[in-house]
Amino acid sequence: MPSREYAKLTTPSPLSATRSQPPGAVRTIAVTGGKGGVGKTNVSANMAVALAGMGKRTLLLDADLGLANIDVILGLQPKFTLADLVAGRCTLEQVIIEGPNGVLVVPAASGRRHMAELAPAEHVGLVNVFSELERELDVMVVDTAAGITDGVLTFCQAAQDTVVVVCDEPASITDAYALIKVLSRERGIDRIQVVANMVRDQNEGRVLYEKLSRVCEKFLADVSLNYLGCVPQDDWLRLSVQRQQPVVKAYPSSPAALAINEIARRTARWQAPTEPRGGVEFFLERILRQRGVVV
Ligand SMILES: Nc1ncnc2c1ncn2[C@@H]1O[C@H](COP(=O)(O)OP(=O)(O)OP(=O)(O)O)[C@@H](O)[C@H]1O
Numbered sequence: 001m002p003s004r005e006y007a008k009l010t011t012p013s014p015l016s017a018t019r020s021q022p023p024g025a026v027r028t029i030a031v032t033g034g035k036g037g038v039g040k041t042n043v044s045a046n047m048a049v050a051l052a053g054m055g056k057r058t059l060l061l062d063a064d065l066g067l068a069n070i071d072v073i074l075g076l077q078p079k080f081t082l083a084d085l086v087a088g089r090c091t092l093e094q095v096i097i098e099g100p101n102g103v104l105v106v107p108a109a110s111g112r113r114h115m116a117e118l119a120p121a122e123h124v125g126l127v128n129v130f131s132e133l134e135r136e137l138d139v140m141v142v143d144t145a146a147g148i149t150d151g152v153l154t155f156c157q158a159a160q161d162t163v164v165v166v167c168d169e170p171a172s173i174t175d176a177y178a179l180i181k182v183l184s185r186e187r188g189i190d191r192i193q194v195v196a197n198m199v200r201d202q203n204e205g206r207v208l209y210e211k212l213s214r215v216c217e218k219f220l221a222d223v224s225l226n227y228l229g230c231v232p233q234d235d236w237l238r239l240s241v242q243r244q245q246p247v248v249k250a251y252p253s254s255p256a257a258l259a260i261n262e263i264a265r266r267t268a269r270w271q272a273p274t275e276p277r278g279g280v281e282f283f284l285e286r287i288l289r290q291r292g293v294v295v
């Protein structure tokens with residue numbers, strides 16, 4: 001029999017009834033990039049661990065529903081995943097595990113095709129489930145899948161900030177542009193944060209950002225880009241992936257760790273959301289409003 005959580009996935013309960021958190025300002029940050037393998041998972045996981053290390057109550061959500069790997073890169077062995085939640089085998093609290101620096105992690109299952117193919121309403125429902133989270137949070141970081149599927153777009157749309165990870169390869173730049181275009185034209189996103197990953201030096205990062213920014217300025221009038229910083233190509237990061245530890249913990253003085261810490265510090269300085277509620281439930285409300293549903 002489906003659990004209470006599963007029922008909520010498919011039939012979101014009235015919003016007024018789901019607001020269990022006191023009004024707070026949870027900043028939700030979706031990390032995306034269009035192209036596969038550009039470093040979305042490493043940037044999001046390390047950013048979340050770094051934020052947790054700064055004392056921010058941080059939740060890291062693995063929203064790569066088909067090929068999840070946050071648990072793998074953080075060396076965690078989850079008992080349950082989002083797939084169990086969807087199947088009604090556990091509660092949300094049972095899915096959450098603690099990672100490095102006390103970051104709360106919601107792992108997804110890898111290799112479950114039905115998870116990758118959730119219907120749009122189920123993505124919304126998934127987001128809604130988090131509205132009943134009893135814990136108070138400051139930040140929620142969402143690692144998304146590659147591509148511009150409905151799921152990816154929905155998670156970005158629901159977040160307050162979207163971080164696009166890009167590397168200096170033609171395919172990454174064109175994919176990032178395509179993603180920003182769809183986010184802007186179809187999902188009404190007007191502000192994008194950019195992280196240049198695997199760069200040789202700071203200058204390459206800045207030049208890469210300017211390349212992307214110029215093409216967006218020319219063709220997408222309604223979206224503004226902001227440069228959040230760059231992460232160098234760093235063998236310490238590669239090694240940390242092999243060791244299944246976040247680089248900010250395994251090699252804290254490596255160039256990649258220092259860069260990601262700086263990026264995390266910048267996001268921590270962002271002003272609290274101006275909306276009256278910043279809670280995770282804000283996710284769903286925003287989606288519904290975008291779709292013309294009065295809430
Ligand atoms: N700054 C970096 N320096 C060196 N290697 C890196 C860096 N960033 C990423 N990598 C390498 O690229 C690999 C892929 O990174 P990651 O899994 O974070 O990408 P992704 O965008 O999440 O991929 P996917 O699209 O498959 O989800 C890592 O395992 C690592 O080996």
Ligand SMILES: [Mg+2]
Pocket residue numbers: 040041042064144145
């Ligand atoms: Mg990934």
